[in-house]
Amino acid sequence: MNLNIATANSFLFSRTQNFDYLQIAIEKAEELLSQQSRFEVPDQLGYLHCNLARWLCLRADGNPVSDSDPFFSNLMTDQDPVFTDQMLWVLGESRSSTRRYKGSEADVDRALYLTNNAIESINSGHPEWAGFHATLGKVYMHRAAMFMTRPDLDRNFHSELDLAVQAQEVALQFLPPNNPTRASVLEQMVGAISMISDRTNDPVLKKKAVELCRQGLDCAQARIRIHIRLAATLGTILLGSHDYVEGSEMLEKAVQLLPKACPRSSSSDDKQKFLKSHFGLASMAASALLNSSASPSHALGVLERGRGVMAGLFLDARTGLDDLKRAHPVLASKFEVLGEQLNADSKTNEKAFRPHAEPEVSELGTSQMNFKINLHHEFDELVETIRQQHGFSDFLLPATTAQMMEAAVDGPIVVINTSGYRSDAIIIERTQITSIRLPNMHWVQVQGIARRMQHLASFDYRSSRELTPLLEWLWLVAARPILDHLGFSHSPKDDNWPHVWWIPTGGLAHLPIHAAGMHSKTSSDETVLDRVISSYASSVRSLIHSRQGAVQKDSINDQQALLISMAETPHQSSLPFAVAEIRTIEPLVRDIGLTIASDKSPGSTDEVLNLMKTSRILHFAGHGMSDAQDPSESCLLTTDWEYNPLTVRKLRQEGLQDTSKFLAYLSSCSTGAIKNLKMTDESTHLINSCQLAGFRHVIGALWEVSDPHCVEVARLVYQTLKEDGLVDMVVAKGLHIAIRSIRKSCQSGSSRNPTSSKIEEDNVMETNLENELEELTRELETFGIFSREGSDEQRDAVPINAPRRQQEHFDSFLWVPYVHYGA
The missing domain is CATH 1.10.287 (Helix Hairpins)
Incomplete structure (x- = not known):
C-alpha cells in the first residue's frame, strides 16, 4: 500500500510541482526501505532504490533561488530542472544564469548510494541493467547541477559529469534501437557532453553532441516531446556553429511538432505546463529562418504554427462551417x-x-x-x-500565404518578432508579405522590460517617469521604422486614417506599441497615435477567425446589449464610476438601435453567461483579475467570483458563434494582461477568450485603468458607434478618438519630469538615432527597466477610484492601457 501511495504522490508532484506531495512520496519510500526484508521479489527493492533516488534528487533541486534568463532556460524542459541548466551550457550561457540549488547535498549523496545499491543487486544480463544505469546517469547530472551552482559545498562537478556520461554510455550499449528509453538517455547525454565541451572547448565533443541528437531523432518510438527538445537542441548547436540553414530547419521541425505534443485528449493544465517550457521556440525558429534567407511568408507560417497552440485546437473545433x-x-x-x-x-x-x-x-x-x-x-x-x-x-490547415494577404484587405498586419538571434517586423499587405530588420530592438531588453512591467503591476508606478522613456524607446526601435516603411510618416490631413493591426510576440505582447512615441514633443507626427489607428491580434489566424461572417449595418434590429455595472464587488474596492459609466452609455446604446438585455444589472456568473447568448454587445464595468499561475483562470469579478468566477476557461467554452456577437467591452483592469511571461505565446487572457467565444471586437486594458477615465472613454466609443453604426472599422476608430481625447486632457494638466530625458530639455529631437538610443538606455537602466528580477505571483488588478488619485501627482499616461482587438 505504501508503494502505491508513494508512486501516486510522486505523480501528483510531477503535475503540480507541490513539494508536499514529493515529501510524502519520500517518507513512504523510506518506510518501505526500513521493511525491506518483507520484499518477496528482489527486483522490487531495486526499483524502490531507483525511484527514491530520483525523488531525493528532485528534493535537492528544490525551488530555484532565482529564475534564470528565459532565453533557453524557460524553453527546453517540461520534466526536469537539470535539463534547463544543460541547455544553458549548450548555448554557452554563463554559469551565473543557471539555477542555484538550495537543497541538501545529503540528498544527492544518498541518491547515489541507493542507485549503486540497485545496480549491485543485478548483473549485466538483467533486463533492468540499462534502465538502472540510465537512472544513475540522471543522478550524476543532478549532483553536477547542484555542485556547479553551490561553490560553498566545495564539491567537484566535473567528475560528476564524466561519471554521468559513463553511466549513460552503459545504458545505451544495452538499450535496443527501438526502445523508447533510448532517446531519453541520448537527450541527457547531449546535455552532459555539451557542459563538458564548454569547460574543455573541445570541438570533438561538440560534434559528438550533434551526432547524439541525430540518433535521438532517429528513435521512432520516442515520445514526441523528447523529439521536440532534441530538434531544438540540435538546431541551437548548429546555429552556434554558424550552420544557419540546417539549424533553422531543426528549429522549424521542433515547432511543427508542438501541436502533436498537445493532443486534445490531454488536460489544459498539461498543455499549459508543456507550452510554458517551450516559450519563445517559435520566435527563435522564425528568426533563424530569416537569418538563413528564408522568405518572410515561410518564417511567418512557422511563427503561426508555434504560437497559440491551445487556441488553435479550440478554433479547430469551433471553426466556421x-x-x-x-x-x-x-x-x-x-x-x-x-x-x-x-x-x-x-x-x-x-x-x-x-x-x-x-x-x-x-x-x-x-x-x-x-x-x-x-x-x-x-x-x-x-x-x-x-x-x-x-x-x-x-x-483546418494553417492559413495559406494568399489567405494571410487577404486578411490585410483593410490595412497592413505587422507581426513584430524578437529573439536572441535578431528582431524583425514581418509585414502583411494585400499584395505581398515582406520583412524589415529591427537592429536596435534587442531580445534581452524586451524581456527585461516585460518582466519590469509585470513587476510594476501597481497602477501607482505607471507614471510618466516610467512610461516616457519606455514609449520613446518603443518608438525609436520599432514603431517609427515600421510606420516609415509603410509610408505612414505623417498625420493624415483629412479624417482618412490608415489602420494597422499589431501582432507582437514574446515579451512585446506586454508592451503598448499603439502608444509608442515622443509624446513630450510639440510635433504630432512622432507618435503611433498621431499616424495610424491601431488594433491588435494574437495571431493572423485569430484575426481571420474574428472576421468570419461579416456583420451588416442593417442587421441590428431587435438585438440586445448586456450592460453590467459592478460598483460593489465582494472583498474588492468600490468603483463609484461604474454606475455612472453604464448610465452614460445606456442612452447611446438605445440610440444605436439595441435594447437592454435586463432591467437590472446581472451580478452572478451564470446570469451573465446566460444573457450573453442573446446579446450582441457585452459591456462589463467592474474588476478584472489576471492569474499568474494559470492564465485560463483569469476572470471578471462577478458577485459570486470567489466560488464561481467568470474565467477565461468558461468564456472559451461558451458556444456563441451561432449568434451575432459584435462587441465585448471589458471596462476592467488587466483584461489583456498575462502575468506569466512563459504563457505569452498562448495569449491566454480575457480579451482573446472573448474573441474565441465569438465576439468580433473586444476592447480591454493591458493593465490597471482609472475609474473616472473609463466613463469618458466608453462615452466616446459609443458616441462614435451611434454616429457611424455597428460596422467593423468604427470600433477601433471610436477607441482611437477616445484615447486621443483623454491624452489631450491629461497632457494639458501635466508636464514631463525634468529629470526624465535630455530630449525634453532640448525640445528638439536628436537627429542621431544612436545618441537617442544611448540616452534612453541610460534612463531605462536608471529606472531598473533591465533588471532580471520579475514576479510570477498573482496580483489583483484593481482600478483606482477618484479619491485615491487626488492624492497622487497628475499622470499624463492614463490613456495608454486601452486596446482594441478585432476584425
Whole structure:
C-alpha cells in the first residue's frame, strides 16, 4: 500500500510541482526501505532504490533561488530542472544564469548510494541493467547541477559529469534501437557532453553532441516531446556553429511538432505546463529562418504554427462551417457535436492535479480518460474524411500565404518578432508579405522590460517617469521604422486614417506599441497615435477567425446589449464610476438601435453567461483579475467570483458563434494582461477568450485603468458607434478618438519630469538615432527597466477610484492601457 501511495504522490508532484506531495512520496519510500526484508521479489527493492533516488534528487533541486534568463532556460524542459541548466551550457550561457540549488547535498549523496545499491543487486544480463544505469546517469547530472551552482559545498562537478556520461554510455550499449528509453538517455547525454565541451572547448565533443541528437531523432518510438527538445537542441548547436540553414530547419521541425505534443485528449493544465517550457521556440525558429534567407511568408507560417497552440485546437473545433453545412450537412453536424464534446469542461480532468487535490479523487477514471482519447481519434478521423471531399482539402490547415494577404484587405498586419538571434517586423499587405530588420530592438531588453512591467503591476508606478522613456524607446526601435516603411510618416490631413493591426510576440505582447512615441514633443507626427489607428491580434489566424461572417449595418434590429455595472464587488474596492459609466452609455446604446438585455444589472456568473447568448454587445464595468499561475483562470469579478468566477476557461467554452456577437467591452483592469511571461505565446487572457467565444471586437486594458477615465472613454466609443453604426472599422476608430481625447486632457494638466530625458530639455529631437538610443538606455537602466528580477505571483488588478488619485501627482499616461482587438 505504501508503494502505491508513494508512486501516486510522486505523480501528483510531477503535475503540480507541490513539494508536499514529493515529501510524502519520500517518507513512504523510506518506510518501505526500513521493511525491506518483507520484499518477496528482489527486483522490487531495486526499483524502490531507483525511484527514491530520483525523488531525493528532485528534493535537492528544490525551488530555484532565482529564475534564470528565459532565453533557453524557460524553453527546453517540461520534466526536469537539470535539463534547463544543460541547455544553458549548450548555448554557452554563463554559469551565473543557471539555477542555484538550495537543497541538501545529503540528498544527492544518498541518491547515489541507493542507485549503486540497485545496480549491485543485478548483473549485466538483467533486463533492468540499462534502465538502472540510465537512472544513475540522471543522478550524476543532478549532483553536477547542484555542485556547479553551490561553490560553498566545495564539491567537484566535473567528475560528476564524466561519471554521468559513463553511466549513460552503459545504458545505451544495452538499450535496443527501438526502445523508447533510448532517446531519453541520448537527450541527457547531449546535455552532459555539451557542459563538458564548454569547460574543455573541445570541438570533438561538440560534434559528438550533434551526432547524439541525430540518433535521438532517429528513435521512432520516442515520445514526441523528447523529439521536440532534441530538434531544438540540435538546431541551437548548429546555429552556434554558424550552420544557419540546417539549424533553422531543426528549429522549424521542433515547432511543427508542438501541436502533436498537445493532443486534445490531454488536460489544459498539461498543455499549459508543456507550452510554458517551450516559450519563445517559435520566435527563435522564425528568426533563424530569416537569418538563413528564408522568405518572410515561410518564417511567418512557422511563427503561426508555434504560437497559440491551445487556441488553435479550440478554433479547430469551433471553426466556421457554412460551406461544409451546405455541401455535406451530415459531416458538419458530426463535426459540431464532436467539437463541443472536446471543448466541454471536464472538472475532473481540469482539477485533478491541483495542489490541494485529495489523492483519492485525483486520478481520472479509466472510462473517462478512454472517452476523451476516443473523442480525439474520432475527431481527427472526421477531419481527414472532410479533407477528402471535393473543395475541402485545406480544411483546418494553417492559413495559406494568399489567405494571410487577404486578411490585410483593410490595412497592413505587422507581426513584430524578437529573439536572441535578431528582431524583425514581418509585414502583411494585400499584395505581398515582406520583412524589415529591427537592429536596435534587442531580445534581452524586451524581456527585461516585460518582466519590469509585470513587476510594476501597481497602477501607482505607471507614471510618466516610467512610461516616457519606455514609449520613446518603443518608438525609436520599432514603431517609427515600421510606420516609415509603410509610408505612414505623417498625420493624415483629412479624417482618412490608415489602420494597422499589431501582432507582437514574446515579451512585446506586454508592451503598448499603439502608444509608442515622443509624446513630450510639440510635433504630432512622432507618435503611433498621431499616424495610424491601431488594433491588435494574437495571431493572423485569430484575426481571420474574428472576421468570419461579416456583420451588416442593417442587421441590428431587435438585438440586445448586456450592460453590467459592478460598483460593489465582494472583498474588492468600490468603483463609484461604474454606475455612472453604464448610465452614460445606456442612452447611446438605445440610440444605436439595441435594447437592454435586463432591467437590472446581472451580478452572478451564470446570469451573465446566460444573457450573453442573446446579446450582441457585452459591456462589463467592474474588476478584472489576471492569474499568474494559470492564465485560463483569469476572470471578471462577478458577485459570486470567489466560488464561481467568470474565467477565461468558461468564456472559451461558451458556444456563441451561432449568434451575432459584435462587441465585448471589458471596462476592467488587466483584461489583456498575462502575468506569466512563459504563457505569452498562448495569449491566454480575457480579451482573446472573448474573441474565441465569438465576439468580433473586444476592447480591454493591458493593465490597471482609472475609474473616472473609463466613463469618458466608453462615452466616446459609443458616441462614435451611434454616429457611424455597428460596422467593423468604427470600433477601433471610436477607441482611437477616445484615447486621443483623454491624452489631450491629461497632457494639458501635466508636464514631463525634468529629470526624465535630455530630449525634453532640448525640445528638439536628436537627429542621431544612436545618441537617442544611448540616452534612453541610460534612463531605462536608471529606472531598473533591465533588471532580471520579475514576479510570477498573482496580483489583483484593481482600478483606482477618484479619491485615491487626488492624492497622487497628475499622470499624463492614463490613456495608454486601452486596446482594441478585432476584425
